[in-house]
Amino acid sequence: MEISGIRKTGHDRAPSLHKLASPRVQIPKRDDYTMENEKGVTPIVGTIMLVALTVVLAAIVAAFLFGFAGQNLQTTHIVSATMQRVNATSVSVTYYGGQDAGSLYELAFTVNDGTNTTIFSGSPQVTVSGNRVTAKSGSIPVGLGVTVISPNSKKDHLIITGTFNDGSSTIIAESTL
Numbered sequence: 001m002e003i004s005g006i007r008k009t010g011h012d013r014a015p016s017l018h019k020l021a022s023p024r025v026q027i028p029k030r031d032d033y034t035m036e037n038e039k040g041v042t043p044i045v046g047t048i049m050l051v052a053l054t055v056v057l058a059a060i061v062a063a064f065l066f067g068f069a070g071q072n073l074q075t076t077h078i079v080s081a082t083m084q085r086v087n088a089t090s091v092s093v094t095y096y097g098g099q100d101a102g103s104l105y106e107l108a109f110t111v112n113d114g115t116n117t118t119i120f121s122g123s124p125q126v127t128v129s130g131n132r133v134t135a136k137s138g139s140i141p142v143g144l145g146v147t148v149i150s151p152n153s154k155k156d157h158l159i160i161t162g163t164f165n166d167g168s169s170t171i172i173a174e175s176t177l
Contacts, residue, residue, distance in 0.1 A: 077170050079104055081160050085177040090149045091158055093173075097142035104140045106163040107133045107172070111150045118149040139165075 079098035086092045095107065109131045111117045119128050125141045126133050133146055140162075150156050160173040 075166070075168070077103070077162065077164050077168065079162055079172055081107075081173045083158055083160075083173055083175050083177060086147070090147050091156065091177055093146040093148060093158075093160065095140060095142065095144040095146070095172075100164065101142050102139050103165040104162050105135045105138075105165060107140060107146070108161040108163070108169075109133075109146070109148050110159040110161070111148060111156050120147045120149070121145065 077098075077100040079095070079100055081093055081095045084092050084094075091111075093109070109117060109119055111131075117131050119131060119133060121128050121133055121144065123141060123144055125136055126144065127136055133140070133144070135141070148158060155176050157176045158174070159171060161169055162172045163169045
């Protein structure tokens with residue numbers, strides 16, 4: 001047989017697949033896919049499951065050891081105070097209370113570097129000692145007025161720190177006046 005000047009014979013065709021395969025290589029038949037040939041899958045799945053379980057348990061243990069499980073959370077206290085310069089040497093502070101007003105028992109005032117500060121309060125419900133105002137009983141009364149006097153006639157950096165019944169302290173107000 002000849003097509004366009006090329007002569008084809010029976011020997012010019014590609015050999016069949018079974019003639020190319022070496023005697024050692026066997027092409028599986030459809031019937032060879034049975035559950036007996038999948039014995040190796042179960043140990044692999046089991047190993048993967050054990051590794052995953054180990055990783056999850058290690059993450060849980062690490063979370064508790066390093067405190068990510070919520071044991072070291074600090075509470076935030078919500079109270080407020082305002083500051084206003086009265087004259088060249090004194091600042092008026094008014095405590096307005098807030099959500100945690102009932103647990104605030106002490107206010108500490110720091111002016112500049114903390115030296116040469118005098119504090120006055122006309123309230124009989126608090127005791128003034130050094131740079132601290134402490135409640136005589138219970139908590140600092142809402143509306144408490146305090147005057148902070150500093151001999152520095154320049155602008156003063158004032159920090160008010162509150163101490164609460166649970167022993168924690170937080171900065172309530174900070175300003176340069």
